[in-house]
Structures are given as C-alpha cells and as structure tokens.
Amino acid sequence: xxxxxxxxxxxxxxxxxxxxxxxxxxxxxxxxxxxxxxxxxxxxxxxxxxxxxxxxxxxxxxxxxxxxxxxxxxxxxxxxxxxxxxxxxxxxxxxxxxxxxxxxxxxxxxxxxxxxxxxxxxxxxxxxxxxxxxxxxxxxxxxxxxxxxxxxxxxxxxxxxxxxxxxxxxxxxxxxxxxxxxxxxxxxxxxxxxxxxxxxxxxxxxxxxxxxx
Amino acid sequence: xxxxxxxxxxxxxxxxxxxxxxxxxxxxxxxxxxxxxxxxxxxxxxxxxxxxxxxxxxxxxxxxxxxxxxxxxxxxxxxxxxxxxxxxxxxxxxxxxxxxxxxxxxxxxxxxxxxxxxxxxxxxxxxxxxxxxxxxxxxxxxxxxxxxxxxxxxxxxxxxxxxxxxxxxxxxxxxxxxxxxxxxxxxxxxxxxxxxxxxxxxxxxxxxxxxxxxxxxxxxxxxxxxxxxxxxxxxxxxxxxxxxxxxxxxxxxxxxxxxxxxxxxxxxxxxxxxxxxxxxxxxxxxxxxxxxxxxxxxxxxxxxxxxxxxxxxxxxxxxxxxxxxxxxxxxxxxxxxxxxxxxxxxxxxxxxxxxxxxxxxxxxxxxxxxxxxxxxxxxxxxxxxxxxxxxxxxxxxxxxxxxxxxxxxxxxxxxxxxxxxxxxxxxxxxxxxxxxxxxxxxxxxxxxxxxxxxxxxxxxxxxxxxxxxxxxxxxxxxxxxxxxxxxxxxxxxxxxxxxxxxxxxxxxxxxxxxxxxxxxxxxxxxxxxxxxxxxxxxxxx
Numbered sequence: 001x002x003x004x005x006x007x008x009x010x011x012x013x014x015x016x017x018x019x020x021x022x023x024x025x026x027x028x029x030x031x032x033x034x035x036x037x038x039x040x041x042x043x044x045x046x047x048x049x050x051x052x053x054x055x056x057x058x059x060x061x062x063x064x065x066x067x068x069x070x071x072x073x074x075x076x077x078x079x080x081x082x083x084x085x086x087x088x089x090x091x092x093x094x095x096x097x098x099x100x101x102x103x104x105x106x107x108x109x110x111x112x113x114x115x116x117x118x119x120x121x122x123x124x125x126x127x128x129x130x131x132x133x134x135x136x137x138x139x140x141x142x143x144x145x146x147x148x149x150x151x152x153x154x155x156x157x158x159x160x161x162x163x164x165x166x167x168x169x170x171x172x173x174x175x176x177x178x179x180x181x182x183x184x185x186x187x188x189x190x191x192x193x194x195x196x197x198x199x200x201x202x203x204x205x206x207x208x209x210x211x212x213x
Numbered sequence: 214x215x216x217x218x219x220x221x222x223x224x225x226x227x228x229x230x231x232x233x234x235x236x237x238x239x240x241x242x243x244x245x246x247x248x249x250x251x252x253x254x255x256x257x258x259x260x261x262x263x264x265x266x267x268x269x270x271x272x273x274x275x276x277x278x279x280x281x282x283x284x285x286x287x288x289x290x291x292x293x294x295x296x297x298x299x300x301x302x303x304x305x306x307x308x309x310x311x312x313x314x315x316x317x318x319x320x321x322x323x324x325x326x327x328x329x330x331x332x333x334x335x336x337x338x339x340x341x342x343x344x345x346x347x348x349x350x351x352x353x354x355x356x357x358x359x360x361x362x363x364x365x366x367x368x369x370x371x372x373x374x375x376x377x378x379x380x381x382x383x384x385x386x387x388x389x390x391x392x393x394x395x396x397x398x399x400x401x402x403x404x405x406x407x408x409x410x411x412x413x414x415x416x417x418x419x420x421x422x423x424x425x426x427x428x429x430x431x432x433x434x435x436x437x438x439x440x441x442x443x444x445x446x447x448x449x450x451x452x453x454x455x456x457x458x459x460x461x462x463x464x465x466x467x468x469x470x471x472x473x474x475x476x477x478x479x480x481x482x483x484x485x486x487x488x489x490x491x492x493x494x495x496x497x498x499x500x501x502x503x504x505x506x507x508x509x510x511x512x513x514x515x516x517x518x519x520x521x522x523x524x525x526x527x528x529x530x531x532x533x534x535x536x537x538x539x540x541x542x543x544x545x546x547x548x549x550x551x552x553x554x555x556x557x558x559x560x561x562x563x564x565x566x567x568x569x570x571x572x573x574x575x576x577x578x579x580x581x582x583x584x585x586x587x588x589x590x591x592x593x594x595x596x597x598x599x600x601x602x603x604x605x606x607x608x609x610x611x612x613x614x615x616x617x618x619x620x621x622x623x624x625x626x627x628x629x630x631x632x633x634x635x636x637x638x639x640x641x642x643x644x645x646x647x648x649x650x651x652x653x654x655x656x657x658x659x660x661x662x663x664x665x666x667x668x669x670x671x672x673x674x675x676x677x678x679x680x681x682x683x684x685x686x687x688x689x690x691x692x693x694x695x696x697x698x699x700x701x702x703x704x705x706x707x708x709x710x711x712x713x714x715x716x717x718x719x720x721x722x723x724x725x726x727x728x729x730x731x732x733x734x735x736x737x738x739x740x741x742x743x744x745x746x747x748x749x750x751x752x753x754x
Contacts, residue, residue, distance in 0.1 A: 008324075009319065009320075010318065010320035010321070010324060016396055016397070019396050020322040020323075020393075020395075020396040020397070023392045023395055024322065024323060024389075027388045030422055031384055031423075031425070034422075034423055034424075034426040035427070035429060035430050037426075037427065038426070038430035038431055039430055041460065042434070042445070042460070046451070046452075046453070049453075050451060053451075127441070127443045128437075128440075128441025128442055137451075139444070139449070139450040139451040140450075140451045142443065142444070142450060143452060146444075146445055150434070150437065
C-alpha cells in the first residue's frame with residue numbers, strides 16, 4: 001500500500017505485503033457482495049410476488065442501450081486485464097495506455113447510462129422525482145423502477161470510484177511507480193474493476209431481460 | 214526477578230507528544246486509545262438516557278417526561294449503546310491494541326486504514342450526538358417501517374447516516390483484523406497456537422464483514438424512502454414491511470454475536486490466567502466461536518415470531534436458535550472445567566470473568582425461553598426481552614470489556630490500578646446489575662410491555678427495585694472511570710508481566726515500544742502453557 005515501490009514498515013517483505021493487499025481486496029469484495037446482496041434479495045422477493053408487473057415494467061427499459069453497455073463493460077474488463085498483465089511484465093508505457101483505455105471505456109458506459117436516465121426522465125418514469133404511469137399495476141411498476149434506479153446508480157457510483165482509482169494508478173504508473181516486482185495496487189484495483197463488471201452481468205438480465213421471453 | 218520495577222525509558226506513549234502526534238498516528242496502540250476515549254464518552258451519553266428512563270419509571274404515572282420524549286430517550290439509548298459503544302467496544306479498543314502484539318506483529322496490516330476507521334467512527338458518532346441534541350429520533354433502535362419511513366417526524370435520516378458511516382468504520386476494522394491474522398503471524402505461530410482472544414476476533418470480523426453491509430443498504434433504503442417519498446417498504450405501493458424486518462435482523466441478530474464473541478475471547482484469557490491452567494478443550498473453544506458466528510446468521514427469524522412470518526419459517530428459526538445455544542454452552546462448560554482443580558485467584562479481572570459466566574448463562578438460558586414459540590408469544594415486547602438482552606449485552610459484553618480493560622491496563626499504561634477499588638466496583642457492578650435487571654424478568658413475565666413510560670400501579674415495587682439497582686450500577690461505572698484515570702498517571706509501575714500470564718503480549722515491556730517487540734518473537738509452544746514448571750513465572754512478581 002505504500003508508495004514508491006517501498007515496503008511498508010509493518011511488513012517483513014514484499015511478498016507478505018502483496019498477500020495482505022490482495023486478501024484485503026478480496027475481503028472488501030465480499031463486503032460489497034453482501035452490500036449489493038441486500039438489494040438483490042429485496043428485488044427477488046418483489047419479483048416473485050409481482051412477476052407480471054415486473055415483466056411489464058422491464059419492457060420500459062432500453063434493451064438496445066443496455067446490450068451495448070454490457071458489451072462496453074466487458075471490453076473494459078479486457079483492457080483492465082491487459083493492464084494488469086503489462087504491470088506484471090513491467091511494461092510502463094503499455095500499462096499507462098491500458099489504464100487510460102479502461103478509464104475511457106468506463107466513461108463511455110457512464111455516458112450511455114446517463115442517456116438512459118434522461119430518457120426515463122422524459123418518459124415520466126423516475127419514481128420520487130417525476131413519475132406518471134397510466135398502465136396496470138402502477139405501484140408495482142414503480143417498485144421495479146425504484147430497484148432499477150437504486151441498483152444501477154449504485155453500480156455507476158462504484159464505476160465512477162473505479163475510474164478515479166485508475167486515474168491515480170495511471171498517474172503513478174506514468175511516474176514509474178510500479179515494476180515487475182511491485183504491482184499489487186494495479187492487481188487489486190483490477191479485482192475491484194472486474195467485480196463491478198460482474199455486478200452488471202447480474203443486473204443486466206435481472207433488469208432488462210426478464211420481459212423478453 | 215528484578216528488585217525495582219520501572220517504566221521503560223522509551224515506549225509508544227512518549228515517543229512523541231502533542232495533539233498532532235495522536236491525530237495523525239498510525240500506531241495501532243494509540244488508535245486503540247483514541248477509540249477508548251470516544252466510546253467512553255458515548256457510553257456515558259447513552260447511560261444518561263438510561264438514567265432519565267429509570268427515573269421516569271420510579272412512579273406509575275408519566276410525570277417526568279412525556280411519551281414523545283420517552284420514545285426519544287430509549288431510541289437514543291439503544292442507538293448509541295449498540296452502534297456506538299458495544300459493537301466497537303472490545304474489538305476497536307482491546308482488539309486493536311492487542312491483536313498485533315498477540316501475534317507478534319509490528320502493527321495491523323493497514324495502519325492508515327485503521328486510523329481512517331477511527332475518523333469515520335468519530336464522524337458517525339458526531340451525527341448521533343447532534344441528532345440527540347437537536348431533538349432526537351423516536352423509532353426505537355430497530356427503525357421498523359412504515360413508522361420510520363412514512364410517519365415519524367423525527368431525525369431518522371441523519372441518524373441513519375451516522376450509523377452508515379460508523380458501520381463502514383466497523384467493516385474496515387474487521388477487514389484489517391482478518392488480513393492481519395492471516396498474513397502477519399510471527400514465525401511458529403500456527404492457527405492452533407493463537408490465543409482464543411484472537412480466534413474470537415477472527416469470528417467477530419467474519420460477522421462484521423458479512424452482516425454490516427446488509428444493515429447499511431437496508432437503512433439506506435429507509436432513508437431513500439423518506440427523502441424521495443417512494444415506497445420500498447410501504448404497503449400502499451406494494452412494498453413489504455416484513456422484508457425490512459428480515460433484512461434488519463439478518464444483520465442485527467448476528468450483531469449480538471459481534472458484541473458478545475469478543476467478550477468470550479477476553480473471558481477465555483482471564484479464566485486461564487487466573488486459574489493457572491490450560492484452557493479446557495482449546496480446539497472446541499476455537500471451533501465453537503466459529504460455529505456461533507456461522508449458525509448465528511440463520512436464526513434472525515426468532516425476532517419475528519409475531520410479525521406475520523409463516524409458521525413453518527418460525528419453527529425452523531426456533532430450532533436453529535436452540536442449535537446456536539450448543540456452542541455457547543460448550544464455552545460455559547469449558548470455562549468451568551478450566552477452573553476445576555486450577556489454582557484460582559480472585560483478582561479483579563477474574564471477578565469480572567466469573568460475573569460474565571454467571572450472567573451470560575442466565576441471559577443465554579432465557580434466550581432459549583424466547584426461542585420457544587409458545588413462550589415467546591406470551592413475552593414478546595415485554596420487559597422479559599429487555600432483561601434477557603441486557604443480561605447478554607451488559608452482563609456479558611460490558612463485564613467482559615471491563616474485565617479486559619483491567620487485565621490489560623498494566624500493559625496499556627505500564628501502571629497497576631488500585632486493586633481494592635477495582636474489586637469493590639466489580640462487586641457493586643454485579644450486585645447493581647442483578648438488582649436492575651432481574652426484576653425486569655418478573656415484570657415482563659407479569660405482562661409489563663416495553664417502551665411505555667407509565668404502567669399500572671401493581672408494577673411499581675419491581676420498577677423501584679430496578680431503578681435502585683440502576684443507581685448502584687451507575688456508581689459502579691463511575692468509580693472505575695475515576696481510579697483508572699488516576700492510575701494512568703500516579704499508580705505504581707506494573708512491570709512487563711504482573712499477572713505471570715503466558716501469551717506474547719506479556720513478553721514485551723509495559724507499555725510496549727512503538728513496534729511492540731525489540732525483535733520479532735519466535736513461537737515454539739502452545740499459548741496457554743500454564744503448569745509448565747516455573748517457566749511462566751520467571752518474570753512476574
């Protein structure tokens with residue numbers, strides 16, 4: 001966790017430090033799983049209770065933009081994996097390039113998400129802010145959309161933090177902070193980034209695809 | 214044995230001075246003391262609310278405060294005592310101080326994260342205190358919907374923000390402990406040579422990591438529901454208030470084990486040290502901690518027997534609640550077996566440990582009453598429940614905490630507190646506690662409901678007993694505050710190992726140097742090597 005490739009004083013060697021950093025991130029991700037898990041549990045309960053309304057509400061999401069975003073996010077996982085690989089190999093330039101690419105692709109995802117949110121606002125489908133729904137089950141459709149907004153915005157918040165994190169890493173990498181011996185921050189940030197992607201892999205079918213079959 | 218015992222010339226307390234050297238420290242020992250200061254303050258704030266409640270309940274009429282005020286008092290008492298005192302108490306103070314020393318490390322794995330935890334905790338507690346001053350919150354610490362989300366006009370959202378922030382501080386502490394215990398043990402210190410105190414904190418950290426994020430997101434949903442007027446748990450919009458209760462208790466039942474497992478760790482250390490004997494059934498003690506942590510996640514429904522949960526779910530939760538009593542009972546039996554034929558001495562930490570065993574047993578057994586479907590329906594939301602969980606949380610956790618504070622006080626400060634005063638306060642805390650809470654079992658059984666500030670006249674005698682006990686208990690908490698503060702500065706030096714105890718923390722000086730050990734210790738034997746000839750006594754008094 002200490003800068004300049006240096007060993008933090010509480011550790012005996014870099015291997016121990018690396019192991020601690022990696023385990024720390026895994027434990028943090030377990031916490032994150034439970035954090036999203038509360039929302040998934042709530043979603044599941046309501047979907048089981050109101051499956052018809054949830055299917056109906058799902059039709060109001062933009063399947064095309066959602067699918068494009070899924071592809072975009074998977075691409076960012078690829079560039080992130082390549083960044084970690086290049087960090088392990090100690091290639092400074094390639095590391096910086098792939099970190100920046102990952103940030104850009106992540107930003108594209110956020111841009112598309114904002115477009116979707118804007119459409120929802122124009123269609124009066126934002127619960128609590130601007131909501132008017134004429135079809136059947138308005139209360140339950142609203143419930144679906146509440147979960148849609150909370151889950152996707154929480155996901156987007158994590159992605160924004162991830163982009164900031166990669167920005168710091170790109171700066172440090174450009175300054176020559178990392179080497180083939182010391183790349184734990186890149187690796188642990190990679191774990192975090194892939195976690196965000198995996199959350200989306202669950203969100204996409206649960207929110208966008210339940211109305212399609 | 215050295216004829217004069219002195220404080221070492223340089224230790225973690227005198228390496229640097231000034232406010233900055235504390236506010237920017239990354240030394241786990243100093244951070245532990247920062248926590249100690251914060252939670253002691255909060256303990257007395259939460260205690261003040263309890264004092265007002267017990268004063269009100271002296272008479273059957275509601276004459277001291279009104280219903281609304283009383284609602285806010287018990288809410289503030291619950292929120293502060295649970296989220297801002299009991300949950301951080303032993304882990305953030307004693308765990309923070311001792312875990313790195315007990316495993317022979319220089320610090321926790323992430324020292325700056327540790328400091329950040331304290332800042333988050335302090336920020337969260339400022340929210341709690343500001344809310345109390347500005348007018349409070351009246352939902353009870355349970356925040357049941359739809360009252361909390363739709364009807365109340367008190368400060369629900371700021372309170373939730375405070376709990377959310379403090380929750381993250383707890384998560385980061387738990388994460389730090391897990392990583393530290395996994396990666397930073399001294400050479401030779403295998404898992405089954407770890408002190409049970411460390412095992413207890415490992416199990417606690419697992420619960421923190423898995424449970425706390427769920428309460429964080431659940432309370433956030435309540436806050437969003439209030440802020441945006443949307444109906445996540447609101448039946449009018451198809452939401453389900455029972456879902457809130459499920460999510461709430463999924464954390465809040467295991468939270469009881471966050472409070473009591475560390476105390477069990479402390480008691481295991483005290484019982485062996487003052488019995489001069491190895492712990493009975495070490496691996497059973499370690500695995501029972503883990504078993505409680507795991508099974509504890511599957512019993513939350515016993516809080517919802519009368520909430521509209523299906524009767525089959527209730528039967529399963531009832532059964533599992535009986536099951537979780539088994540590892541708890543294993544612990545009580547093994548402590549008792551450790552005492553058997555030990556050379557037991559009754560110094561003040563041991564008095565707290567013995568008090569813990571007795572009170573925890575009563576709290577645990579009445580927990581079984583409450584886990585039984587029929588009895589629970591009779592005593593739900595009565596003082597029986599209040600008495601039960603105070604026996605666990607105050608009789609258990611606080612006794613363990615105070616026992617631990619006394620036992621490791623010479624290690625933390627390098628000085629020995631006045632033993633006579635310590636024994637006196639241990640005894641009056643035990644007496645005051647029982648006088649406060651035992652009558653509440655009777656009140657609850659007779660049907661007095663919780664959360665009311667007035668009651669029928671026939672309950673007055675028992676309520677007056679309870680209030681009298683509370684004043685004795687309050688005195689019992691103030692006395693240690695005074696003599697421990699005095700002893701920090703003026704008491705005689707204690708030496709590295711005043712109890713003649715085993716364990717790595719007693720092998721370094723008191724107070725320890727900043728990096729805990731002059732050189733990394735190498736462990737060659739089990740932790741409770743009592744009864745090995747003369748060896749363990751060589752640098753004691």
